[in-house]
Amino acid sequence: DEDDLTCLSWLHQRNNLLPLQPLSKTAPLPQPGSLQAARPAGSCKPPYSFSSLIFMAIEDSPEKRLPVKGIYEWIVKNFPYYRTASGGWRNSVRHNLSLSKSFCRIQRDKNKSTGSGSLWCVCPEYRSTLLEVLRKT
DNA sequence: ACCACTATAAACATGT
DNA sequence: TACATGTTTATAGTGG
Numbered sequence: 149d150e151d152d153l154t155c156l157s158w159l160h161q162r163n164n165l166l167p168l169q170p171l172s173k174t175a176p177l178p179q180p181g182s183l184q185a186a187r188p189a190g191s192c193k194p195p196y197s198f199s200s201l202i203f204m205a206i207e208d209s210p211e212k213r214l215p216v217k218g219i220y221e222w223i224v225k226n227f228p229y230y231r232t233a234s235g236g237w238r239n240s241v242r243h244n245l246s247l248s249k250s251f252c253r254i255q256r257d258k259n260k261s262t263g264s265g266s267l268w269c270v271c272p273e274y275r276s277t278l279l280e281v282l283r284k285t
Numbered sequence: 286a287c288c289a290c291t292a293t294a295a296a297c298a299t300g301t
Numbered sequence: 302t303a304c305a306t307g308t309t310t311a312t313a314g315t316g317g
Contacts, residue, residue, distance in 0.1 A: 216306060236293060246308055265306045
């Protein structure tokens with residue numbers, strides 16, 4: 149569907165822009181003469197919910213499905229904040245996958261035997277909702 | 286005040 | 302056995 153292509157390219161644009169704009173939440177004022185005016189890119193938590201992060205990860209995958217490990221890797225790669233963040237967020241990702249109606253688990257086929265766990269995908273009936281949430285973020 | 290959503294932690298089970 | 306993956310319950314914050 150061409151709708152898919154539109155959404156994907158749109159996602160990639162966001163991915164390129166957002167890590168550079170942490171969205172001043174606590175608004176740390178750059179003190180004149182302060183040595184800490186500029187913070188590292190990954191020091192601020194991204195404004196996306198775990199649902200959105202998972203959604204983006206899956207949408208960005210070629211086959212629209214990822215194992216848990218793949219979701220971890222996408223998040224770390226696109227949002228360096230999670231590279232150094234303590235591991236609790238992985239728990240939250242799994243928690244969200246299990247609890248959210250937006251995602252569904254599918255058994256891994258006879259593909260590669262190296263498969264660890266299942267693959268996760270976006271339930272089609274919730275895809276538009278997730279897109280809408282993302283658009284407003 | 287209530288409710289939906291979110292984040293976080295943790296107990297627990299199951300699989301590799 | 303250790304670790305990854307899932308499921309579930311509990312608790313707290315936020316915002317409509």
